[in-house]
Amino acid sequence: MNDVKGAAALRATVVFNLGTLGAVASERFAARVEALGLKPKHAGLLAALDAGAAASQLELASRLGVAPSLIVALADQLQELGAVERVRDPEDRRRQALSLTAEGRRLLARCVRAAEDVDAELTAGLSEAQRTSLTRGLRLLGEQQLPG
Amino acid sequence: MNDVKGAAALRATVVFNLGTLGAVASERFAARVEALGLKPKHAGLLAALDAGAAASQLELASRLGVAPSLIVALADQLQELGAVERVRDPEDRRRQALSLTAEGRRLLARCVRAAEDVDAELTAGLSEAQRTSLTRGLRLLGEQQLPG
DNA sequence: TATTGTTATACTCTATAACTATA
């Protein structure tokens, strides 16, 4: 009790649990979307496009907090899967507008189902009230700390 | 409303928020412990040792869910900082028991403070009740999904 | 000259495999 703060105090923090659980969660989600030819970042890009960020690739990069070159790679792969289209802006031919295809929306829906499956798995040991309260807390934090 | 599930549904999931917030949280924690010469995994190892997992390096590796070779590297660095000691088990000279030094406990305490600072930053926009409920939900999930 | 997208390159993190020493 006269201890300085140790392991128990670290485990009590939000940041420690977010970090460790985030890694576990991402790993499980990745395992489920792998069969679709996707990584979690692909799902993130699909979601950003679906949310209406039909913007230029540079804008997407800053919204997702990744390097522009990564958007190129992700978009290349999604394009090969027929999930997105690139259309040159006729008013500024440097710009490429990314947009979801029907197949892209279908893939996104499959990602959502994968995420919901992982959710069920992760929160299986929680009561309904606990699940609700956790979900709300995370959404609130997400709205405050994440762009868009 | 006749839409298939899209971006909004993905953002509503626990796994999506855990993944994205976990990345943000880890990044902020990493920035704070960098000045101590540490990465988040160093803090994790210090915490595991403080929690009493004084075990062999191989046991540590499986407890933390990382490769044994990573424990070697982390322990090397912590030893250079004077934070851990390696003592050969006299009964089986292949085994090295890692243990925290006073400096290691001091470093761990500084990690805890860093984590608490990040917590305050992350949850600044939440009410006390929201913060409590989030913290409880995460700890509960952590106890169920994480080893040890 | 500045900006968008792309390509080339390098860096970080971590795992797998090969190796050493003890058992």
Added chain:
DNA sequence: TATAGTTATAGAGTATAACAATA
């Protein structure tokens, strides 16, 4: 021969920097 730890190597993921096309 099997195991703990170590070292060497390789792969994934992503960023930075150089480049091309357009403005």
